[in-house]
Every structure is written in C-alpha cells, then in structure tokens.
Amino acid sequence: MAHRIAKRDELIVALGEIFRERGFDGASLSVITERTGLGKGSLYHLFPGGKAEMAQVVLEEVSAWFEKHVFVPLRESADPAAGIAHMFNAVIRFFRSGRRVCLVGTFALNDTRDRFGAEIRTYFSAWTEALAAALARDGFDVEAAHATAEDVVAGIQGALVLARSQQDPAVFTRAIKRLHQRTRVMQRD
C-alpha cells in the first residue's frame, strides 16, 4: 500500500488515478483502501455516499482544474492564439504526455455515463465551446471554428485511446502537435 494520505486534496488525486486506471466498476473499495492507506471506516467518514460520492468529487475536481487551466484561458486570453497554446500545454501536462487517460472519457464510454451524465456532458461541451469561441476570435469563421473545436477535442480523446492501446505515449504527443498546428493554419476565410 501507499503511504497514508493526509490531506483531502492528495486523497482526491489518488482516487482519480484509481478510477482512471480501473474504471468505476474496477475501482473496488479494497483497491481504494490499499492504494490510499485509508480503511473503509475513514473512507465512509469522508465520503458518506461511498464510491459514487468519491467519483463525483473526483469529477468535480477534474472539471474545476479544466475550468481554471483550460476554459478560462481560452475564453479570457487577450490573444486567442495564446489561450489555445495555453490549452495544449495544460492538456499535455494533465494527461502526463499521454501516460494518463481521461477520466471523463472512460466514464463516458460505458454505462457509468448514466450515473454522471450531467458532469460528463458539461465537461465536453464547455471545452468544445470555449475552444470554438477562441478560434472564432482568432479569425476562423463561426462554422469552421466549431468544426475544428470538435475535431481537436475528439482528436485529444482519440489520441489517448490510441496511445494507451499501443502503450506508446509518443502517439499522443505527436497528435497534440498536429492538432495545435491545425488551429493555426487551417480553414481560414
């Protein structure tokens, strides 16, 4: 087992890793107990709603991170291209250059989605819309901006799948580079 986790922030990060690695169903309380060093008693004290509440809190934490490090820069950066560059850097950091998968993506694919439908839907729509707005501000016409934003967000998710299938993070970093390039030079006027 890992060292005993003291701070709540640290605990939520650890829970996120477990859910990412095993999915909601595969993340059993015994695994969570072992990896966090906290007994069931402690876990249910901190999360009376059990596993569902743990996942909910992790999802909210992930959403808050993206809001702060991705969506706000996209929306508010004076230079939209700089906001977009900021997004790609944040994404590379967050997904550990392709060694980490997207928790929201994993949850979205199977029936776990039905438990957390609102959070999952909002995460992706907020991302797509913030990016589309930045692209539009950067000179894309509205239609092309929305299409490119969808392609980029989907491209990131797909690159995570591909990289993990090949156990090769470079697949992800290559894809990010190309997606970034597409936001710079494509489909103008």
Added chain:
Amino acid sequence: MAHRIAKRDELIVALGEIFRERGFDGASLSVITERTGLGKGSLYHLFPGGKAEMAQVVLEEVSAWFEKHVFVPLRESADPAAGIAHMFNAVIRFFRSGRRVCLVGTFALNDTRDRFGAEIRTYFSAWTEALAAALARDGFDVEAAHATAEDVVAGIQGALVLARSQQDPAVFTRAIKRLHQRTRVMQRD
C-alpha cells in the same frame, strides 16, 4: 430477458453489445445470463474459459470483421480513394452512426487492456497502417500519410467518446464527414 439465442454467431453479437455497454468488469454473468437467455451452465459449456474467453472471442470476431470490411479494402482496392470511402462507410455502419461505442477502445482505456493487450494493440496498429498505405498510394507522401492515418483513427475513437458524452450521434457523423474530407484534399504535394 431477451429471446433465447440459438446460433453461436448471434450469441457473440449479443456478448459484444453487453461488453460495449458495461465494460469488462460491468458485464457480470448475471447480466449476460439475462440478456442472452442462457444459463451459466450453457455459457460455461460454450466458453469453458468463462467471461475472459467470451471477451476474447468477441474481440476476435470484431477483428475479423474489420479485417474483412475495412483493412482488406484499404489494402487491396485498385483505387485507394475508393478503399478509403469503403472504410468510412463500414465504420458508420459498424458504429451504428455513433450510437455504438468501440469495444476495443473501451477495453484499451482501463486495466482491461492488460488482459487483451495483443488484440488491442494489433487492432489499432493494423488499422492505422492499412489506412496509411492507402493514403500513400493515393498520393500522400509517406510521412503525411502516416500522420493523417493516426489522426483519422484517433479522430474516429474520439468522436465516439464525444458523441456518447453528448448522447448525440450526430457529433459522430459530422466528424466522420470531416475526417473523410481530410483524406481527400489535405497535405498533398
């Protein structure tokens, strides 16, 4: 429960749907029993290796389908552009225009990958390489062909994630249209 399933082919299809909808961990034998109308006795008679063998057989069936309807046309079509068009049509059909997710993609994202590593890796690498070869035959230079092939395969996977997160299959069909377009007009010279 569904009607009792008679033919093995039909059974494998049903198993595929269950694994797609619930993931490997979420596809419990009780769910499988209920959805197929077959008791555990029958299931273990047909698949002595249990759930792992069921998933293995489904993965092989999916791989065989893609080999026949996607990879071979990509590799052997006299007109590479026709082979690529064939691929996109097959993909739309297979994923039910975005209402079905990719079984291999779901398995790839969490630790289920470790059980079926070889099949998962091969599925995506065979797809990417067959598409890259077709693009090269169609006039892309080798580097651009490989990059575009990765973008297309990742784009399809990501579009499935996005479509499901929004519960909107149109997200998928839109993405497919754009990806197809990119194989026609991009990065030539």
Added chain:
DNA sequence: GTCTATAAAGCGATAGAC
C-alpha cells in the same frame, strides 16, 4: 477520525441431474 468486525448481496466458477 480511524480502526475491526460483520452483514447481506453479488461475483465467477463448478458439479451434477436431466
């Protein structure tokens, strides 16, 4: 707050009747 003990249900898998 954190632990141990325990409950009740569900899990994958097997045995054996038919």
Added chain:
DNA sequence: GTCTATCGCTTTATAGAC
C-alpha cells in the same frame, strides 16, 4: 446442451469500539 444448486470469495456498506 441446459438447468439448478452450491461453493468460496469479493463486493459495498454499516456498526460500534477506541
């Protein structure tokens, strides 16, 4: 082939001591 009954284990969750 398909069923029912059952095994041993794990699951989520709770109770109660400290």
